[in-house]
Amino acid sequence: MLYGRAAEQATIERLVAAARDGQSASLVVSGPAGIGKSALLEHAAAAADGLRVIRAQGVEFEAELPFAGLHLLLAPVLDRIGRLPEPQARALAGAFGLAAEAPSDRFQVGLAVLSLLAELAEDGPVLCLADDAQWFDRASVQALTFAARRLHREGVLLLFGVRDGGVAPEPAGLPALRLCGLDGDAAGALLDAGAPGLASRVRARVLAETEGNPLALIELPRALTAEQRAGEILPLSYNFGALPLTDRVRTAFGAQASRLGEPAATLLLVAACEETGELDVVLRAAQSLGAGPAALEEAERSGLLVASGALLAFRHPLARAAVLQGSPLVRRLAAHGALAGALAVSARPDAGDRVAWHRAAAATGPDEQVAATLERTAHRAAGRTGYTAQAAALERAAELTPGASARARRLLAAAEAAVAAGDLRRAAAIGRRAAAEPGEDTLGPGIGRLRAAVEFELGSPRDAARILLDASAGASGPVAVEMLIDAVRNGYFGGDPGLALEAAARLREAAGESPFALGLDGLARLMTGDAAHAVPRMRALTRHALDGPDPALSPGQRLVAGAMALITGDDDSAMAVFGPLVSEARDQAALGWLPIALEHLSIAEFFAGRLRDAGAHAQEGLVLADTTGQTHRLDHLRCILAWTAALSGDEDRCRDLTGAAIGRALERRNVRTAAWGTMALGLLDMGLARYGQALDRLDAAVEGPIGTHYAATYFAPDQVEAAVRTGRPDRAAEPLRRFQAFAAASGRPWALAVAERCTALLTPGEAAEKHFAEAVRLHGQDGRPFEHARTELLFGEWLRRAQRKAEARARLRSALRTFQQLGARPWTARSGAELRATGDAEATAAGESPLDRLTPQELQVVRLAAQGMTNRDIAAQLFLSSRTVGYHLYKAYPKLGVAGRGELARLVHADGAPGAAGAR
Known part of the structure; x- marks a missing residue:
């Protein structure tokens, strides 16, 4: 009873x-020790009639073993692995050490867990109980969190019990229920049920001291002697009130353990040091220390230790902690040594790793043999993408390493593993220790790359660029090239042309006239405004990635090449790079770099007028970046989503997305993100006809920290129009000059068209018409339908003011159709108002597509279903379960007005609007 x-x-x-x-x-379900988390999970199991229940309890000593917690949970259902898609089956088997092949991406295991739970649910609903999840290893928590956030309509319930202050991070982004102490009536009832007959003043003292904690209410009275219970001696003679409640409960358990004889105490200590509760291992180790089977009987009688079949368990984790805390160091060392010996003959697949950790726990000083064994354990963990476990093993190995050189090498490797695990603050701390080791100049480049990776994610891109530049002086060959490529990129993100130019010059020295060296030199030159020199080199890098493509190019290098296309306005080439990259990431379940590929694809789609797809891909990237811990990328994606909100006139959402993102970006001097967010706010102001506010915002950004490169490519057209509409053409001259230079170097028809449109706005009288006409002609050769429609709107306004209403109507109708198709409501309203001013009665015709009624997730599912994919195929592409895919289709059909899957292809194909083109 609870x-x-x-x-x-x-x-x-x-x-x-x-x-x-x-x-x-x-x-x-979270809260302090003893608050009742396990009891609630037990209640769930009791209430789960008709559900299949799988469960696991975290063990403190297994927090450094990769996927140990997940293996405990899924061990009863591993016979289902063969039903998973082959890459997922390989990933899960590799993670558990059941196959030689390791998962290629640490998040592939999470996808496999999702599929396995969905597969189990095909036979009926499933309840998963993960108790003491604070002691699950980080890899297990990540995999379970990934799966939990993608389960929707399968009939799977995942419950976590998490104690405050655990080793692993609490499952992030999941609903939470925090438990507090019981109220007075409930606490009294529980105390009376477990400890009847307490003297009234003892009862009052216990109620006051236990703070409504159920475990304390049960265990503290057990620590009292009969005299204390009767009130004859002041209860709890140890200094009860001076200790935190958890320590009081632990002390109560310790008091019970202290009453045992020497052999039973030894066996209890061995059980406390052994992480899995395997009875045969504990008995072998205890026997070697002189504690035989009779000791087990006494330990069981104490109630502290419970035997069930071939397993041992403590009544509560605090009982284990009390035994460990109450044992002298020399006895704990002996227990770990005995366990290492007992495990050496075990047939368990993870026995070798457990032996290594017990030998490390038994070590009293530097020991190269033990350190080398731990390093081998770390390599095995890395092979299963257990990077947190790899970092822990290498860090402990370094502590046991006699020589400074080997110690520094192991510390650096531990820090790199922590980066791979996404634990950047830990990586930084370990890296500082590696750098402090004497005489380790050879590690300078590695330490520099580590520091830069952490700084880029948690600090300033400019500082990361400087770190890479300084550290690359000690590097050579491919390592130096990679460091300098990253340095140019970081200088670009940080808006620092000087840093970017310095890194680009060094890159050319290291890599010669390679496409990457020349392309990144072009990027650095573009930041100085030298577009004529920059753009051809940047375009050459994009062509290098597209012509072939070179199989030696990594995904990161292809991303750089695609980014060159985006920056130079070549949307088609950008789509040609990023579309296949996203597809490959999906096929390989490479969730580490999928968010950045989605980010860049969504930018290209936005400019190409594929706004629904841009929003869906940006939202997917946002969710994945959050799941995979890529905090740096979240603000990039929020700003892209803010573009779509600004275009639709959703002011609240636009400001919500950009507010904190711009502030963080400026604080970290991440100029690119700040520019994107400012672009969204400027676009919002322009759509809502707040021209003075738009002009002041954009001018301030250009004159402040954001820099001229961004102004030229992003802000200049809005600056020109806002300046003209507010009667300040003098403030348009410099933005126009910069954009004309960029457009000429770019050679893209859309850019040349916008330059002509801006020129027309600043040209007095009838001479403006030829620039408008040329702009319209150029737009007909290239994409960016939103810019095309803006030109048509401005030309139509000019024609109406010139009393050429019939010609104005043609332009304004064209603009109106495009704005409607794009969902650009403020711009639609303006075009409609202009049309009505010309006497056109059809100015408000609706332009909504049925696809506009779908959520981003539904849109992605419908597009893939329209291509003929099965639910299982779609699930693999979008990292969902098949049942969730079916649910999204079920919800989409009535919104689209279709009866089934067969009609989707026709509908999607017929929806040829610029904002609705098919997903790639």
Whole structure:
């Protein structure tokens, strides 16, 4: 019976009932030790009639073993691995050490967990209980969180019990239920049920000291002697009130353990040091220390240790902690040594790793043999993408390493593993220790790359560029080239032409006249305004990636080449690079670099007028970046989503997305993100006819930290129009000059057209017409339909003012259609108003597509279904379950007015609007 938890029990019961109805959910039950998390999870299991229950409990000593917690949870259902798609089956088997092949991406295991749980749910609803998840290893938590955030309509309920202050990060982004102490009535009822007959003043003291903590209410009275319970001696003779509650409970367990005889105490200590509860291992180790089977019987009688079949478990983790805390160091060392010996003959696949950790725990000083064994354990962990475990093993190996050189090498490797695990702050701390080792100049480039990676994500791109430049002086060959490529990129993100130029010059020295050296030199030159020199070199790098393509190019190098196309306005080439990159990332389940590929693809799609796809891909990238811990990328993606919000006139969403993002970017001197966010706000102002506000915002950005390169490519057309509309043409001259230079170097028809449009706005009288006409002609050769429609709108306004209403109507109708198709509501309203001013009665014709009614996720599912993909294929592409895909289709059909899958291809093909072109 649970006391005082009626509301929490009802919450659990509702989730269980929803799982029976096919609705998936997750919940993190958190709170301090003993507050009742495990009891609530047990209540869920008791209420789960008709659900299959799989469960695991985290073990403190396994927090450094990769995928240990996940293996405990899924061990009963591993026979289903063969039903998963082959790459996922390989990933999960490799993670668990059941196959030689390791997963190629640390998040592939999460995708495999998602598929496995969905597969189990095909036979009926499933309840997964992960108790003491604070002691799950980080890799397991990441995989389970990934799966939990993508379960929707499968009938899977994931419940986590998490104690405050655990080793692994709490599952992020999941619904949470935090438990507090019981109220007075419930606490009293629980105390009276477990410890009847306490003297009144003892009862009052216990209630006051336990703060409503159920475990304390049960265990503290057990630590009292009969005299204390009767009130004859002041209860709890140790200094009860001076300790935190958890320490008081631990002390109570320790008092019970201290009453055991020497052999039972030894066996209890061995069990506390052994992480899996395997009875045979504990008995072998305890036997070697003189504690035989009789000691087990006494330990069981104490109630601290419970035997179930071939497993041992402590009544509560705090009991284990009390035993460890109450044992002298020399006895703990002996216990770990005995366990290493007992495990050496074990047939378990992870026995070697456990032996290594126990030998390390038994070491009293530097020991190269133990350190080398731990390093081999680290390599095995890396082969299973258990990078957190790899970092821990290498860090401990370094502590046991006698020589400074080898110690520094292992520390650097540990820091690099922490970066791979996404634990950047830990990486920085370990890296500082590596750098502090004496005489390790040879590690300078490696330490520099590490520091730069951390700085780029958590600090300033400019500082990261400087770190790389300084550290690259000690590097050579491909390492130096890679460092200098990153330095140019970081200088670009940081808006520092000097840094970018210095890095580009060094890159040309290291790599000669290679396409990457020349292309990145062009990027650095573009930042100085030298577009004529820059653009051809940048375009050459894009062609290098597209012509072939070179199989030696990594995804990161292809991303750089595609970015050159975006920056120079070559949207078609950008799509040709990023479309296949996204497809490859999906096929390979490469979730590490998929968010950045989606980010760049969504930018190209936005400019190409594929706004629905741009929004869907940016939103997907945002969710994946959040799931994979790419915090730096989140603000980039928020700003792209803000563009679509600005275009549609959704002011609240635009400001919500950009507000904090711009502030963080400026604080970190990340100029690119700040520019994107400012572009969104400027576009919003322009759409809502707040021209003075737009002009002041954009001018301030250009004159402030954002820089002229961004102004030329992003801000200049809006600056020119805003200046003209506010009667300040003098403030348009410099933006026009910069954009004309960029357009001439770019040679893209859309850019030349916008330059002509801006020139027309600043040209008095009838002479403006030829520039407008030339702009319209150029737009007909190239993409960017939004810019085309803006030109048509401005030309139509000019013609109406010249009393040429019939000609104006043609331009304004064209603009109106495009704005409607793009969902650009403020611009649609302006075009309609201009048309009405010409006497056109059809100025407000609707332009909504049925696809506009879909959510971003539904849109992606519908597009893939229209290509003939099965639900299983779509699930693999979008990292969902097949059942969730089916649910999205079920919700989409009535919105689209179709009866089934067969009609989707026709509908999607017929929707040929600029904002709705098919997904790539």
